[in-house]
Amino acid sequence: MRDASEPGGRRGVSTAPRPVSETRRDWIAWAVLAGGLVALVLLGSLSVQHGPLTGFEERVVRYWPRFTGLMRAWGFPRPLIAAVWAAGAVAAVAALVGIRLAIAVPDDPADDGSSEA
């Protein structure tokens, strides 16, 4: 573990530029996370045990797009269908960013609440 006084250290407050290797590692981590999410959606679709969808193509290629058909069958207007998908996309991007930010939150060595007791 890096020392708290180092740039980029968990407890440190860094103002120094980040080295290339660290940034590259960041992007690799992003790619792994995104790939993991996509893989999980595919795996999840493949392992569906119930429902009328069968076969690889039905489950993987057309599974989530089928949601559009479902919304049409429910009588949703086209702008609402677009808005629902937009909300899903925003949630997916925010979830990815959230994973990265969750790792980046350091402890606050100055505040342990004991003074408020």
Place this chain on the structure above:
Amino acid sequence: MSAPTALSATAAAPVPARRALAWFAPTDHATAIRRFVWVLAIAFVAKQAFATFLFPAFSGHDEVAHYAYIRVLATEHRLPVLPDLEQWRTEARFGDTPSGDYLPDDLYPYCRFVLDWYCEPDNARWGATPPRIVTVLGELYPSGYVYTANHPPLYYAAMTPFYWISSGWGPAAQQYLFRLLAIPLGLATVWLAFRLATTIFPGDAFLAVTVPTFVAFQPQISYEGAMVNNDIWSIALFSWMTLLLVVGIRDRFPRRTCLWLGFALGLALLTKANSLAITPVIALAVVMAVGWRDVRGWVGRGALVVVPAAAMAAPWYLWMVRTYGNLDASDQVAALQGWWNKPAGTMLGMLTDPQFAVFRFKETWGEFGWRMIPLSDGLLWAIAVPLLAAAGGLAWYLVAATRGSGPAKRDRVLRPSRWQWQAIVAMLALCAVAYLAVLQFGTRFALTQARYFFPVVNAAAFLTMLGLRTIVPTRARPVAQGVVFAAMVLLTVLIYTQYILPFGVASLGLPGRG
């Protein structure tokens, strides 16, 4: 250690990319946590908006009955009333359909999502004139009545203006509007979870990140937060009271905190009767913080909580006594459900029955309202194993923090001060009391369910993450923060993909498809 000659990647990148990268650069706790909470809030709201439309219309628990309550209040400007069974039978024997508050005819296509409504929507006769009377073993019972009528009115009153605004939309569209209006309450619950964690252990990154994350992505809390129901209101108000309890313990319940607590309790009692479960924990917290010897101190503070709460809730409970002769109409509900209801068991029997606990666990993570969407055993085990590990970690925490030895010397969370100990005890007491309330309901009704302890989700999330934190090595905690977040996201994706969407697709061929 950064090499002195290393090039700055951010400096070399174009300006927008540099700005984007700067967002993820290491920074101080306050900045990092503020960014994280904003992104968590955006993810939560967008996810909830998506979920609102993913579940088929009116498929949530009691959505039809909640909607019917709102309609009675909005169109007839009065509260609905449960039928008195004996009086109803007398009228049924001598007339056509006894008067009363029934679920609207235009919602009969959704009858499979309703308790006690004889359901054959494809039958020409019942489709045209939905059934209102059924005969069971020679006895007459009402069918399709507003069985939520014994719920306090706050939620329904808050929805009434939105019913008026959307009166030309049709029931399904109005239902989606009411679902969307649940999202702010879910968001408030997530924010209160963050405040709870950072109030008890300020400055601890792991708890500040993982406690609100757990609440934001817990599948059933998310479900309640995108449904037509008063549960998410109850959960949000209970979460507010939970935070006020902790602040009160920390500051020895100053007058202002007591009054806020009384106000929140009043609102909670006007939302759902099970909010009463928090009152013994409020008493415990006040006595712990003030000291049991200071009788005047805790009686005075108790009065500051009880008086505003009682004054706010009194009109509703007086109306209940005048209308039903009791505070919750449970006698009337028991009579109306008499042909199928039986007690789930005795308190001790349910407490010691592993199957009862397992079923509550299944309902906590899946089933979704009408118990139509059970999760697989494999997924349930994948959820249970880390939770059991966290429970073990919590036990370890309690032992290690009591002894104050070993890692406790280096870890401030393992060295809780007196008030922090009391806050942890209050969280444990909240969870215990909420579970006992589930058991107590089961001594009379078969339909006791996990939903009734969801109001303590923030206390449960805090204790779970405190346990998990204990078993994660210090050096691994930053990564563990990300892993917890990723795991909750992945669980959501899995459940939506494997269970909810297939349920929606399968429901297309069924009555009440939306």
